[in-house]
Amino acid sequence: MKISNRASSFSYAIRDILSVAKEVEEKGHKLIKLNIGDPIKYDFKTPDILTEQLKYAKTENYNFYADSQGLPEFREQVANYENRKHGLNISKENVLATSGVSEGIAFTFMAFTNEGDDVLIPGIHYPSYSGNSSIYGTNSIFYKTVVEENFYPDPDEIRSLMTEKTKLVFLNTPNNPTGSVYPEKVIKEIVDIVGEYDACIVSDETYDQLILDDELKHVPTAKVAKDVPVIAYNGFSKVFLAPGWRLGYIYVHDPEGKIEEPWEGINKLARIRLCASTPLQKAGTEALKVDQSVYLPKVIEDLRKRRDLMYNRLKEMDSISVYKPQAAFYIFPVLNMEQFTWKNDKEFVIDFLKKKHVLTVFGTGFGPYGKNGFRMVFLPTAEEIDESMNRLEEILKENRK
Numbered sequence: 001m002k003i004s005n006r007a008s009s010f011s012y013a014i015r016d017i018l019s020v021a022k023e024v025e026e027k028g029h030k031l032i033k034l035n036i037g038d039p040i041k042y043d044f045k046t047p048d049i050l051t052e053q054l055k056y057a058k059t060e061n062y063n064f065y066a067d068s069q070g071l072p073e074f075r076e077q078v079a080n081y082e083n084r085k086h087g088l089n090i091s092k093e094n095v096l097a098t099s100g101v102s103e104g105i106a107f108t109f110m111a112f113t114n115e116g117d118d119v120l121i122p123g124i125h126y127p128s129y130s131g132n133s134s135i136y137g138t139n140s141i142f143y144k145t146v147v148e149e150n151f152y153p154d155p156d157e158i159r160s161l162m163t164e165k166t167k168l169v170f171l172n173t174p175n176n177p178t179g180s181v182y183p184e185k186v187i188k189e190i191v192d193i194v195g196e197y198d199a200c201i202v203s204d205e206t207y208d209q210l211i212l213d214d215e216l217k218h219v220p221t222a223k224v225a226k227d228v229p230v231i232a233y234n235g236f237s238k239v240f241l242a243p244g245w246r247l248g249y250i251y252v253h254d255p256e257g258k259i260e261e262p263w264e265g266i267n268k269l270a271r272i273r274l275c276a277s278t279p280l281q282k283a284g285t286e287a288l289k290v291d292q293s294v295y296l297p298k299v300i301e302d303l304r305k306r307r308d309l310m311y312n313r314l315k316e317m318d319s320i321s322v323y324k325p326q327a328a329f330y331i332f333p334v335l336n337m338e339q340f341t342w343k344n345d346k347e348f349v350i351d352f353l354k355k356k357h358v359l360t361v362f363g364t365g366f367g368p369y370g371k372n373g374f375r376m377v378f379l380p381t382a383e384e385i386d387e388s389m390n391r392l393e394e395i396l397k398e399n400r401k
């Protein structure tokens, strides 16, 4: 039998590179892995304020099917948490529990788009956006995000790309894979542009609490959106260091009821998978009541030190442009490929993996504007970061024209 068009249209660079990594490991080499945004694969630990709450599965038998929209107490705590953090004004009716933000992304495509609709996506982006776009048959229209412009979107360009066919405009701040945090002005301008169309902003705020520089602040899109509809995502994978829990949520900002129908559509579609995991929603509910200062400042301090180390090493290297990530745990350097023997970013990443045993992800796996770039995580220990940077320096030297 043949694979479906839907499945064959789809590829996922972050995981696709793993088959080459496996070959290298099978030859007996130990890899330095800078490829995956999972803090638990390194020396970070899920905070007790979350894991301790799993007890409710035992003590209160939280093992039943929850409502498809989510446990009411979970949705209520999410609304409180978002309102508290960001000065929003959402209620539990505006929240839906998902199996990770990933499920929220898929639901959004299912409920908001038809085949042939346009979806605006950052030129370098978390691959699930374009992946879902190919699965659901929408046109991915990529807007420019480049290192020279701090990977910020350009509102004027977004204006030029908007048409009557545009249904969704994805924003991801703080951003994966660049660590860029969009300024309020940029977000506001984009909101105003989208407001002129029958379209919705999708704001992925998965890394909102992982801002590494004190002077910066995350600006939630819903906060500046006024009457423009926003679908926002967040979850427990990154800020709560629990990616394996697969717990996330969607919240909707829609003061004028412009997206009532697709929001109802998401709620209807959610019934097909019955519910997000009940014991985890209960644990999440309880964890959201606790002050995050018991674990988060330490995580940010560790990330900041590791970011500084990797960034400072990269900055010293020739023929490489690097933007200092302001958030999350990713850095996205761009090679001046003309100076090197490699043809493109993929060839470089595979060579780096095979010769120096350092696993990174090639830039074009994150979209067309990822050309000549590569993504690394700065989650490993200082020793490993230092060693990986030594090896990067070596391979750049060995392959300089």
Ligand SMILES: Cc1ncc(COP(=O)(O)O)c(C=O)c1O
Pocket (backbone or CB within 6 Å): 037, 099, 100, 101, 102, 103, 126, 172, 175, 176, 204, 206, 234, 235, 236, 237, 243, 246, 247, 248
């Ligand atoms: C920007 C962004 N959105 C969504 C996700 C997926 O998150 P989840 O684990 O909640 O499905 C990730 C994971 O890396 C991400 O970086």
